[in-house]
Amino acid sequence: MNNYSIPHAEENSKNPERQVYTVTEITRSIKFSLETEFPLVWIEGEISNLRIPSSGHMYLTIKDEESQIKVVMFRSGKSQLKFEPKDGDQVIVKGKITVYEPRGEYQIVIDCMEPKGIGALQLAFQQLKEKLSREGLFDDELKKTLPLLPQKIGIVTSPTGAAIRDILNIIDRRFPNLHVLIAPVKVQGEGAAQEIAAAVKDLNKIKDVDAIIVGRGGGSIEDLWAFNEEVVARAIFESKIPVVSAVGHEIDFTISDFVSDLRAPTPSAAAELVVRDKNILFKNIATLYKRLLGNIRGTLNESKTELKNLVSRKVLQDPLTPIHERQQRLDEITLRMERAIKSFLQIQKEKNRTNKKHLFLLNPLNKIKQHKVLLREAEKKINSQMNFTLNISRNTLNAAMKRLNSVSPLSVLERGYAICRTYPDEKVLKDSGKVSTGDLVKVQLSKGKLLCNVTGREKEK
């Protein structure tokens, strides 16, 4: 040991270019190496320090005589466990190594744990299960549906086992006259798996097989092992006929169960799943028939009643009534129409008369007559007014004339005065000085005129 450690240390101290990591860097590097190196490991050992806090995750240590390793199983994985692990249990776990950086610790995160002892077979089972699952052999959408009424059932099992007896009992009880075809096989031991697989294939070659039951009664895991073989799984998967797997008891799970179209917990249950109870089927049909019958009766009765109602309708009983009713209505309407037209005409006549009256009143001849009367009256008035005015004028004139007459020179002449005028220009002479002796003067008298010769003149003093 010392031989190793001393030169090692010297080498380190001699090397100035040594690589120095931070803690985080080295932890990361270790984490990377470990997690890459061990992505999936199976480990067997004894459980110790098992604890399950309220988070539901499970923390434990797996150990053997010389070493121990920390293990974590998260809640999701834990819920898949088929047994309750406890301290001291020998187990096989499957998981990957992870490094928990904050503490620089490594641990195994496991998703699978099984009790050791059945280890090898169980491991093989797990591995095959995973492989086939990855290949899609368990996919639900590939599962075929069982026929409701299979006419011919194939059974792959031992002809001498408990399973065949149970299955036949159930079938006999549920559907006495069903065609059953048994493909006899070894269900355990050497070559059993091959026989089972071949029988499934053979049944697929037989005409009219509607469903296949593959199974056997209960037994140890080794007894049931043939149903965990890949050749059986593939034969079941490739079967064109729906396959029901019925291996062992309720608690036994085999690869056949996963790959089959339907898992039955036991062979009896398989028979019950495949074969319906004939009486129940009959009852179903009878019920449907009754409903059918009841329904058509109902429909017919309804139609009958409807027909009856129609026939008894008044229209059909007394077909003239509607015609009479209509006639009456027609008469009524005609009458109303006549009345209406009469009253309309009456109103028109009345209107016409009123109009005529108005027209008469408005006749221009009447106006002319009236105006004539007025005119005449006016004329009369004017005439009388004129006469009145004329009389007044005449009287005034007369008075004026009288007065005029009273001042007229002629009347003076009558009283003996004469008017002397020059001759020939006949200017009234008021001054004797205006004439000379020898001039002619004209003297007007009350009656007649004189032409006189001035012979002398006298001057006024």
Place this chain on the structure above:
Amino acid sequence: MAGLSFEKALERLEEIVENLENSDLDIDKSLKAFEEGVKLSRLCAKKLEEAEKKIELLIKGEKGEFITELFSPPNKEDD
């Protein structure tokens, strides 16, 4: 119709009954549906009775051909 599987026949019968119960088919259609329904129910019953009781054992002949022989159930359990 005789070629119909039991499932199909039963399904169709149910459909007819429901149609008759839930919809207002005219009488001609009702009668037609009824007639079909009756035929279907007879067919279903016949199919139920049809199977012949036979329990056979499948045996492969020497040339790989299939032979069947009647099977008598075992009386004792051996697995």
